[in-house]
Amino acid sequence: MARCWSAIPSAMLSGLIVSLAFSFAILGYFGKKYRQTLPLPPGPKRYPIIGNWDVPTRDQWIVYNRLAKEHNSDIIYLRPFGTSVIVLNSFAVTTDLLERRSYLSSSRPKATMLTEVMGWKSMFGVQPYGQEWRDRRRVFWQEFHPEHGRRHHRPVQHHYSRELVQRLHHSPFEFQAHIRHTIGASVLTSVYGLDVQGKDDYYITLADKALKYLDVSFVGNYLVDIFPILKHVPRWMPGASFQTTGENAIRALNLLIEVPYSETCKLLVSAEGRGESTFVRRALSRGVIPGGRQGENVIKEAAAMAYIGANESTQFPMTIFFAIMAHNPDVQVKAQEELDQYLDHRLPAFDDQPHLPYIYMHSGLAHGLVSDDEFRGYYLPKGSIVFYNVWAMLRDEILFPEPDKFNPSRFLKDGLIDTQLKDRVMSSFGFGRRHVVSILCLYQPHVRKYLRICPGRYFAMDTLWLSMASILSVYTIGKPVDESGRKVDIALKYKAGLNRHVLPFECSIKPRSREAEELILDLSRL
Template identity: 35%
Template structure:
């Protein structure tokens, strides 16, 4: 075998050397200990313990045995999983300078070309430049600038649900992408199967598989140098396909808008305003246009995927919890009435709708595992040694299903976030895990939450959501099952979506006509 593949000999020798170096590097200082975890094997460590799917569930189960911080090694590379608010707060918040970095993410960044993604970048000045630009446009005080666009996207969603309720999931995907495409690129989604909506969905699918795949190349980066034809190098072939979708998603809408700017047909949006500002700025930093393009691509991706997951989960929950739906609709009737659609100005008077959004974020978080962090220097937490260079994963799912903080964690109970009976409110999911942690928390979370909130309030105003029935009148139970990945979505399910009255049908129709 080695005669036929001399590259294998070189890789084997280098791998043994790397493993020996990592073993020396991970020696535990006197007076400390590594965090507990499943016992691994010599050399390969815990490679056979690593979950192949739904990793957050395995990590949560480990916490029952080993505690809220779990340690594993794969080929000498340390991996630390944090399963509690206490641990993530201490490390990601209070010690953020040491834990704001990202690991190399070889498969995603180097092989699939996602190194431009703000969420994946190493903690550096290059990352800070992106974060600063992103924050400028999506900070809380800027959100009202985008409300009109979000209302228009929601109006289109309602019209589609009215006309083709069985295609609700496609409508939800389109709604999520429509608002962010208009805000970022000034692009109006015009068709049900829009090209740019399909583009971002394809890229998100490729990315999610790469991030959650636990490819061996992450632990033995030297494997990135083997050719795609080499036996066992299927990860290289997958990466070669993924790099195409990543590049298209970032470049195509950006270049299209630049052509519109050149011919004078572009509308005001994040990209056009940012590029225009560069013309008037003295001493423009090098590659600033690239920063604009990268930030636009990140917003396009994250704004579409997260919002769609949240709205789809909400609809699944409503089918299973009709009492929650009834209470929400009673609140909407009292505040909004039956002859108009809700607006953002109604939000302060709709606390139960807010609690439904919070519970949706908690019940099945769109990102059950945060994007991995990396420890820059050696650290000690409660007597446990965390080596420099460790990959640190915040298990958002475990945190948001902690029965001490959220009794009956698998039940959908929005009232837990209301101040009834002067009880202490549980941790806000938007802060403790649903959007990441510390300095790397998602900077677009406020926009995503606004988009989800107005969709939830509007759907509840207009429709009754219930379980579908088959041709014999038998109820079809919608399974509470989710895809695997960085951002998860409910697996395909059926619903019955019916307008609550003829009056609300007329409201939906008139709202749609007013835009023409």
């Protein structure tokens, strides 16, 4: 068979693939066209067969917000090569569709590259709604609900937040590496009970390799997502390099799933008795998942998802925090005044959180429609990919005057957190029944209906709060200084992917005072 394929000229072979792809697009295009009884939501001009070929790949949140204003609609519709994409640009329509109609939008779109070619179909964060998803999410939720987390996870997070403070003192210019280590070590210790090395830890590196492929897997980046039949094309064919990418991704993910879990199991049977106070041990002891080997797979896959979720939801805001503080010294000073007034020359602890509201206010994969629906007079096709654009929601100038200004005080009322306004502010933790890591958002969590949104958000928010509060209590963060001693603005640059990642940048991190430095040094003596 291979000889037959190799005898076909590459140009002819490429043409054959494209012809097949267009044929399927035509069938999908006309088949759905006649099922419509209502108009589709407005959007940019679509061309016959190919639909929207110019879907944005950079700064999508800005482009979609502009389209919403141009079409005077909070719902935007695009159809790139037969794939229906719906973008929600206001809090009202997002709540209506993703929460009040979550029975329709709680699945995941069919991401062929990610789930089938890259092998991520066992990760419940990208699984369609069903029994496999429920099994894994149940195991995850039993570990990460808030009452359980406060008892088992907070001591670990407390330890690593103190370690982060020390690391920043020893090598402040490596702050992004320290953030990566703190997040990875907190999760690996809580989930697996493994020893984490101070630098270039093997397990953190395993996870980084798997996440590298997640970043490039966004639906639409690969032609196989638009034409799933291409998943059967062998890797040696011209244009099939995605198959090699998929094989590498499968190996990286399998290592992340199997290796830490296997090491934890070894610890559990060792004479040392380590690994007892871990997610894996508690999940195994509950015995809530029947099925022998299949039940064990549920636990190990949920454990791997814990690392993936924590890393993707905390690394970006923790990193961007340093840039925000450097560019907003007045906000930093106000936060430090609150810390100084309450803490009285000590580092913060979790019990201090209710008394530090200003500090608290410092701190998506898409949905998929499971059936055709009518929404606000529009036809929404089954299988549509649904994104919500939090960037646009948080620029509602009625609710958020001067939306581009960093102002944590806007979320306070009479010195306390304004709960009504906080409900309007959410992050990658999402709407509805599904954990949503949207490329369009990253802010505070939506706090209602906690059984339906990301079950790991409490762990993530605890990590962010204690780390940020600890850093501000002893350090001043400022702009970097050039060779002539002048302060230089931080020009942030981002790496495109499923989630935004900040490229390395410099800032100044110095102890606030002699007393603050003594607090830092005291940590190393404990």
